[in-house]
Amino acid sequence: MDIKAADVKKLRDETDAPIMECKNALVEAEGDIEKARQILREKGKAAAAKRADRNTSEGIARFVVSADGKTAAGLVVECETDFVARNEDFKALVAKLADGMLAAGSASAETVVDGQTVADHLTAAVTTIRENIQLKRAEFLTAGDGIIAIYNHHDGKKASAVEVKGTAGNLQPVGAQVAIQTVAFQAKYLTKEDVPADIINAEIEIEKQRAMNDGKNEQMAENIAKGRVNKEFYQRDVLLEQPFYLDGKKTTTTYINEEAQGGSIEVVRYIRLVVGEVTA
Numbered sequence: 001m002d003i004k005a006a007d008v009k010k011l012r013d014e015t016d017a018p019i020m021e022c023k024n025a026l027v028e029a030e031g032d033i034e035k036a037r038q039i040l041r042e043k044g045k046a047a048a049a050k051r052a053d054r055n056t057s058e059g060i061a062r063f064v065v066s067a068d069g070k071t072a073a074g075l076v077v078e079c080e081t082d083f084v085a086r087n088e089d090f091k092a093l094v095a096k097l098a099d100g101m102l103a104a105g106s107a108s109a110e111t112v113v114d115g116q117t118v119a120d121h122l123t124a125a126v127t128t129i130r131e132n133i134q135l136k137r138a139e140f141l142t143a144g145d146g147i148i149a150i151y152n153h154h155d156g157k158k159a160s161a162v163e164v165k166g167t168a169g170n171l172q173p174v175g176a177q178v179a180i181q182t183v184a185f186q187a188k189y190l191t192k193e194d195v196p197a198d199i200i201n202a203e204i205e206i207e208k209q210r211a212m213n214d215g216k217n218e219q220m221a222e223n224i225a226k227g228r229v230n231k232e233f234y235q236r237d238v239l240l241e242q243p244f245y246l247d248g249k250k251t252t253t254t255y256i257n258e259e260a261q262g263g264s265i266e267v268v269r270y271i272r273l274v275v276g277e278v279t280a
Contacts, residue, residue: 003027011025015124021040021127057078060077062152062159063152065161069143074138074273076275086156097118107138144165147163156275162270163270164178167264168264174260177255179270180245181242181252182270195238203233204222240252
């Protein structure tokens with residue numbers, strides 16, 4: 001059957017599929033472009049299924065935020081190789097999906113972006129990129145009384161969003177600095193009160209045993225253990241107790257209070273996205 005070059009080009013432009021696959025789909029569809037599109041979609045799903053068990057350890061983590069700072073969307077899209085993660089088409093796809101989620105007001109594989117679900121966009125990408133591509137995580141945030149500030153790390157593999165509220169006039173820049181802090185020091189908890197009691201008890205027991213191994217009696221070891229948890233554990237794992245990344249002599253809380261300049265700034269929550277990170 002004679003297939004018009006213009007139809008092949010149109011299908012190629014619409015689907016991003018390789019030229020020969022577009023031509024073969026048109027031949028199979030007897031020149032019907034809509035049928036050819038469906039054929040390519042089905043082949044794309046089959047290709048994605050074949051690659052679904054391949055390991056994805058590279059990719060992009062990205063947050064975007066609305067102009068008023070009231071909503072934000074974030075996602076982690078993973079692929080197999082760093083070569084693809086650095087590809088401009090892959091970067092553009094992730095950016096489009098993030099922006100589309102923000103505009104849609106939701107973040108999931110079923111969110112519709114430019115007339116297709118996120119899942120369908122990724123399936124189509126597998127067809128052209130020829131790697132396993134997975135949406136590993138998606139987040140949509142809505143701020144209450146405050147605003148959301150974001151940070152996307154230069155390597156593309158880490159991103160963070162921080163919700164802050166208060167009476168100070170510089171919520172956004174302070175929030176952005178705290179977002180950088182969450183990526184730089186990878187806190188597990190926002191405040192001391194957020195740490196589960198069993199975690200604290202386990203840390204105290206570890207430090208107590210360490211002190212007893214150094215020759216301290218049980219009571220003294222208990223006191224040393226509690227001191228170490230206060231000084232070391234909290235400063236390592238609790239965001240507001242950590243040394244601030246720009247000035248290790250002050251904590252994140254001290255930095256926030258100083259920047260409030262007589263007003264108030266409170267960190268409500270934070271979400272960190274990391275490529276390759278296993279989440280519950």
